[in-house]
Amino acid sequence: QGAAGAQISVMQSSGSTIAASHAGGDSVHMLLSGPAGGLAAAHFMGAQVGCSKLLTFDMGGTSTDVALIDGAVRLTSEGKIGRYPVAVPMVDMHTIGAGGGSIARVDAGGMLQVGPESAGAAPGPACYGKGGRVSTVTDANLLLGRLLPDAFLGGGMSLDRAAAERAMLSVAEALSCTLEEAAEGVIRVANEHMSHALRVISVQRGIDPRGFSLVSFGGAGGLHVCALAESLGMEQAMIPLHGGVLSALGMLVAPRGRELSRSNITLLDALEEQEIESLFLQLAQQGSDALVEEGVERKAIELLRSVDLRYRGQSFTLNLLWSGCEGAAEAFHQAHQARYGHNFDFPVELVNVRVKVRERSQLPFSLNMDLSPQQLEPNYVEMAGMGKIPVYPRAALQVGQQLDGPALITEQVSTSLVALGWCCCVDPTGVLLLNKQ
16 A cells, blocks of 8 residues: 555565465465575575575574575475475475574483474563573573674664573573583584584485585574584585565565476376477466566566476476486486485386476666775674674675674674684675685
């Protein structure tokens, strides 16, 4: 109502958008569309800084979503909502119950556990001062000096350190250690959960994470990015501007698009190439017409053709780009070897034909920051095990500025930690580029 004439779009689970007027008739494609916005933004930011190989982790209050981007956001048609399979294209993410609100406790065997239970938004972590009595990852970060009590949410909310100490006391007593040691243990366990999740979508799929950059977002991500990168042997990381609301930014930069498919279960050896080309043409026409109806110029539409293949008798498929019948079977054998560590001398079967149509990317706004130099005098705070370290407001950082860790960088929606042994440079887009020294 306040933006007369504006065209309203809705995010889809595939990482593209659809006109609001058409979304109701295609609502299944809206499932998990919020996290898809974060991946759309991460891919966009990576392209802006010249990095196409990304591991992403979106750490919020109750969970962390991780994904891998290798030139494009990966999709899956084998997603689940709870225990229910949802066979529509959606971003390929792995989710775990580890976030800023994850509860720390000591189990009956004396082992420290973090999550998957969460304090939620109400009452939230003990340090929120809303009646929470259990210790969380956020409380641990506060006790270690990684969160500033008076700078949370840009100073809009004050954190209660005394409440965090009272909540952590039960953990420390159960472990027979100090509050600081208990807090460090909570952070290490939470980091290990997230590190394992990142290995699931990289190492366990035959992909070496050391060739990727780690992108953190979500309100809590910036405090953990260096530790996670080190655990995976990665030497580069990125922290986008406004990481706490990056999924919302992704919805602004995501292109209009459609994902269309048609089942056609046929052995590759028996496949007529003219038949599959006809299917591709029909799907491309259907998708292009839908985008044109939404106001996209036909010449601005991009097409991506792929197929779902499997060995005859398998219940699962692998999606591969389509370049013709010749060589398709060999490409599948290689993909199966890379994904699962083996392949078979079995006939290969086509299951689905897929076409992705989308509007060619157009930058809707400028990301470049002010280039004027500025002298920056940091404040200093005490961090556990580090002594006094500098604190920089992110809004005051200028393009090209370099900071050596350890250092804290604060902003309205998140706090970032440049760890010891890491350096940080401010890109013209506002992205913090981190490198292991």
